[in-house]
Amino acid sequence: MNPIKLLVITSLIIFTTACATNSAKVNFDKNTEIETVNYKTFAWLTNAKIMAPPVDINPVMKERVDNSIEQAFIAKGYTLVDDPENADFAISYTVGSRDKIKVNSYPATYNSGFGWGRGYYGGRGYYGTMSMGTETSVRQYTEGKLAIDVYDVKNHQPVWHGWATKRLSSEDKETPSATLNEIVIKVVNQFQ
Template identity: 55%
Template sequence: MLKNKLIIMLALVGAMAGCVSNQQARVDFDRNSEITTTDYKTFAWLNKSKILAESVDANPVMKVRIDNAIEQAFIAKGYQLVNDAEQADFTISYTMGSRDKVKVDSLPVMYRTSFMWGSRFYGGMGTDTRVRNITEGKLAIDVYDVKSHQPVWHGWAVKRIKSSEQDNPSKAIKMVIEQVVAQF
């Protein structure tokens, strides 16, 4: 009976570990409750470079993809892009970055059994340890009210970047940006 419970527990842990490794981006936001955004119709970029602070090792092609995806996400929500920031209802900017991490997972392995002289001998509980290098990307989008010059909204996403997404990032960029902007 104990062995069956252990097998079920390990199967659940394995399933949960599989879900974590395939998880989507973690998305959240913070809003300035003192500013109403219900009348917003137009937006512009906060500055000419569009990004708030560009990292030294930024990929310029990736930046263009992100610029376009952010514009398209706000347009899809019904806002109109204008060139003059002073004529817009709100302005937008963003920051992005990535970080390499080492991920260590240690999972228990099943009891090992052996037969000695016709009876069972239960060995100790061992662990299976895996060490992996992962890359985690973060994107944050900021919205500012033009009239009051106050920050209105800050949305962000953090996502583990798979090697397939590093090779072809356009789909992942679009998906993450749409998830962030959907919170606005």
């Protein structure tokens, strides 16, 4: 393979991997004993809509989350009704964020081109004997989480739990609506 072509392909793979690391991780758990195929209507489980609001919840953001979740279920073809007792299923959600710290420690030669830098193989050879040091990086970030729960009204049982976690960037914090809608749609699309 041509070295330039190999370099371009490698660069694309690295770029794609770097972009994917900040995407939301979405997953779900389902109660397989309750059939959801005939569901047509939904309601909020409680008037508050959110199950357990954090103490410092932004009321404007809460309204955005409420509306985004409603619209995502409506877009899937379900009809919103006012009374939970008249619905096929009821929904609720929780949100939160957590500050995290990530510490990485690498051999000093790691950042000098796949180990081919000074000190490779313990520093023996042309440069003589050297001790191999390490480089440590510490990054602090905030991880947000959204979880949506679905309950069967007739059986009064939990049916489905979907969630997403995402490392929040400064752009996510400044303009949260687009990111929020994208994540809610990804979570709700897992529900069947």
